[in-house]
Amino acid sequence: MNWAEGYGIVANPDIFSDGFIPDRILARDVQIRELQFCLSPILKRRKPIHAWLYGRSGTGKTTIAKYLLGKIQSEAHVRGTYVNCWEKNTFYAILQEILNNLRVLCTEERNTGLKLEEVRKHINDDFFILILDEIDTLPLKERNTTLYNLCNVGNIALICIGESQFPLLALEDRVRSRLNPQIIDFPQYASDDLVRILRQRAEMGLAPDAWSHKILERIAELCEREARIAIYTLRSAANLAESDYSRFIENKHIEKGFNNIKDLKRVYALKSLTEHHQILYHLIREWRGIISKELWNRYLERCKEEKHVPVAKRTFDHYLSQLVRLRLIESKRARVRGKVHLFKVLS
Numbered sequence: 001m002n003w004a005e006g007y008g009i010v011a012n013p014d015i016f017s018d019g020f021i022p023d024r025i026l027a028r029d030v031q032i033r034e035l036q037f038c039l040s041p042i043l044k045r046r047k048p049i050h051a052w053l054y055g056r057s058g059t060g061k062t063t064i065a066k067y068l069l070g071k072i073q074s075e076a077h078v079r080g081t082y083v084n085c086w087e088k089n090t091f092y093a094i095l096q097e098i099l100n101n102l103r104v105l106c107t108e109e110r111n112t113g114l115k116l117e118e119v120r121k122h123i124n125d126d127f128f129i130l131i132l133d134e135i136d137t138l139p140l141k142e143r144n145t146t147l148y149n150l151c152n153v154g155n156i157a158l159i160c161i162g163e164s165q166f167p168l169l170a171l172e173d174r175v176r177s178r179l180n181p182q183i184i185d186f187p188q189y190a191s192d193d194l195v196r197i198l199r200q201r202a203e204m205g206l207a208p209d210a211w212s213h214k215i216l217e218r219i220a221e222l223c224e225r226e227a228r229i230a231i232y233t234l235r236s237a238a239n240l241a242e243s244d245y246s247r248f249i250e251n252k253h254i255e256k257g258f259n260n261i262k263d264l265k266r267v268y269a270l271k272s273l274t275e276h277h278q279i280l281y282h283l284i285r286e287w288r289g290i291i292s293k294e295l296w297n298r299y300l301e302r303c304k305e306e307k308h309v310p311v312a313k314r315t316f317d318h319y320l321s322q323l324v325r326l327r328l329i330e331s332k333r334a335r336v337r338g339k340v341h342l343f344k345v346l347s
């Protein structure tokens with residue numbers, strides 16, 4: 001054994017990163033077939049069908065969209081790109097991101113009409129695949145404008161990804177009928193599917209004798225059908241076993257690894273957000289159940305104390321819905337008349 005390095009259980013750490021796309025996608029044949037059906041007209045130079053992928057976090061939506069984009073790009077030389085609408089939260093920012101990804105140098109002028117023309121010019125009448133991930137985090141007005149305008153650019157195939165169908169149903173009629181997507185449901189994984197997904201990662205990324213089927217089953221049981229958490233837990237357990245100088249991953253590493261991931265998830269989620277999200281999160285935690293109006297007042301006070309310029313009420317509401325979506329807080333209807341929400345930190 002090499003004492004400096006432990007037993008070297010993790011053979012290839014990249015295999016466990018979120019962006020890693022395996023050669024073989026498991027347990028998602030139906031969804032792959034449906035999305036292929038939407039994109040396949042491109043191969044016959046016909047107009048593709050837009051798609052709306054929905055399902056909870058960790059059900060493989062992003063992976064499958066990127067996997068098929070990669071496949072069709074290399075096999076049929078079709079252009080396409082990926083935009084995360086959580087990061088690019090306006091129509092303008094989405095257009096700019098498309099141009100950046102296409103490596104188009106353009107003017108700095110902040111004019112949405114001009115940007116749209118640039119995109120149109122570069123896509124031309126070509127076939128093009130655009131993944132709009134986390135589309136449900138786009139404010140409704142931006143969502144309507146984005147989809148209305150992008151639907152008819154060239155021969156574009158839009159792959160919209162969200163947690164549910166509601167953001168589609170909330171669109172203006174004229175936008176929804178233009179888009180008219182094929183809806184593809186991503187149900188949560190069954191426990192044995194999750195074990196297969198974990199086994200694939202373990203075979204690729206871990207030393208062969210360091211893990212067992214039983215260990216993978218235990219992780220699947222803990223992680224409630226969520227592939228992302230399961231893969232992170234496996235990696236964390238492997239790291240813990242290594243630092244314990246253990247030859248194998250044991251149950252204690254898994255339990256500890258799983259708890260680390262739960263905390264890490266929260267820390268990372270908050271780190272990637274603005275200081276205003278953080279103020280809101282900490283206020284909600286201090287108050288252990290606070291209604292929206294009260295929270296707004298406390299938020300204004302805190303901004304004054306800390307010399308921040310407060311965001312507009314609309315943005316404040318949007319930030320709260322982002323925190324709910326990240327499962328950092330929960331929102332419940334308060335037992336008061338009218339549309340009053342009570343916010344609480346989720347543990």
Ligand SMILES: Nc1ncnc2c1ncn2[C@@H]1O[C@H](COP(=O)(O)OP(=O)(O)O)[C@@H](O)[C@H]1O
Nearest residue numbers: 018025026028057058059060061062063227228
């Ligand atoms: N069917 C699958 N086969 C292999 N790996 C998967 C599968 N589904 C999800 N994963 C892995 O689980 C993690 C989360 O998947 P992701 O596509 O990001 O989920 P979502 O976009 O639905 O939140 C990623 O690391 C991904 O590689």
Ligand SMILES: [Mg+2]
Nearest residue numbers: 061062063133
């Ligand atoms: Mg995703």
